[in-house]
Amino acid sequence: MSTPANAMGATGAPARPRNSLWPARLDLAQSVSGLILGLFMWGHMFFVSSILLGYDAMWAITKMFEGYFFFGSAYPILVSFVVAFVFTLFVVHAALALRKFPINYRQYRVYRDHMGMMRHEDTTLWYWQVATGFAMFFLASVHLYQMLMHPGLVGPLESAERVWRGWWPLYLVLLFCVELHGGIGLYRLAVKWGWFEGANPNASRKNLKKLKWALSVFFIVLGLTTLAAYMKIGYEHRYAPGARYVPAWLQNPPQAAPPSWWPRWLKGAR
Numbered sequence: 001m002s003t004p005a006n007a008m009g010a011t012g013a014p015a016r017p018r019n020s021l022w023p024a025r026l027d028l029a030q031s032v033s034g035l036i037l038g039l040f041m042w043g044h045m046f047f048v049s050s051i052l053l054g055y056d057a058m059w060a061i062t063k064m065f066e067g068y069f070f071f072g073s074a075y076p077i078l079v080s081f082v083v084a085f086v087f088t089l090f091v092v093h094a095a096l097a098l099r100k101f102p103i104n105y106r107q108y109r110v111y112r113d114h115m116g117m118m119r120h121e122d123t124t125l126w127y128w129q130v131a132t133g134f135a136m137f138f139l140a141s142v143h144l145y146q147m148l149m150h151p152g153l154v155g156p157l158e159s160a161e162r163v164w165r166g167w168w169p170l171y172l173v174l175l176f177c178v179e180l181h182g183g184i185g186l187y188r189l190a191v192k193w194g195w196f197e198g199a200n201p202n203a204s205r206k207n208l209k210k211l212k213w214a215l216s217v218f219f220i221v222l223g224l225t226t227l228a229a230y231m232k233i234g235y236e237h238r239y240a241p242g243a244r245y246v247p248a249w250l251q252n253p254p255q256a257a258p259p260s261w262w263p264r265w266l267k268g269a270r
């Protein structure tokens with residue numbers, strides 16, 4: 001009888017079975033990194049969609065991350081620090097996920113046949129999580145690298161110009177990948193660790209699945225609307241490349257007062 005390749009030692013001799021805590025630790029690390037990234041993405045989508053509330057709202061969010069309202073000047077490098085942290089987490093999460101990818105065509109076929117035979121939604125969802133995760137290796141890395149190196153080029157006009165001048169196809173595909181991947185991932189986390197299980201696990205699982213789809217649809221619709229808003233602004237400013245947004249009350253001379261409903265700490269910084 002042949003011995004499976006992964007049960008062989010480095011010398012080709014059968015490896016001795018060992019009890020190790022590492023598989024469990026790696027699984028936990030993957031769950032924790034996925035959870036942080038999933039929650040980060042919810043925040044990210046709300047921050048990016050602030051453009052739907054107007055130029056000033058998006059400008060204020062951008063400047064807040066650059067420390068403008070705390071230090072009185074904008075330091076885009078602060079954004080780079082956050083990006084570096086998210087990027088590291090992303091790479092760790094992806095590396096941990098690699099353990100679960102089919103490593104050759106045979107394994108892939110076995111999984112596909114199994115999936116076709118089972119017709120079980122959770123098994124199919126896993127497939128889509130792997131496929132979207134694979135796409136994100138490339139798509140999200142490009143976006144993160146851009147944000148890491150050019151953190152100062154974020155703003156109502158700056159972002160709109162980028163989206164309009166060629167980034168929109170990447171964002172469009174990435175949006176679907178991240179929202180499906182994140183939704184499925186958070187659902188699987190809840191099922192795996194028994195969160196919200198309640199007295200009737202079958203009923204809770206059905207509800208969790210509904211919530212998962214609702215969240216994915218909500219964030220995809222929000223993302224598409226946001227993308228459309230950036231495209232519109234980019235189109236309207238297509239003859240003003242490199243324009244930077246300066247709110248009316250910071251122009252010289254000031255053109256208007258800041259929105260009256262803003263808290264004082266938001267209005268004060270110069």
Ligand code: HEM
Nearest residue numbers: 048082083086140147154159162171174175178223226227
């Ligand atoms: C700290 C890290 C990140 C920062 C600072 C950041 C920042 C931004 C900004 C400013 C935009 C608006 C468009 C632009 O200016 O180019 C954007 C859009 C987008 N980002 Fe990120 N991002 C980060 C991480 C991520 C990650 C990890 C993902 C996915 C894995 C992601 C997915 C997207 C998508 C899909 C859009 C388009 C949004 C839409 O459709 O409305 N971002 N991001």
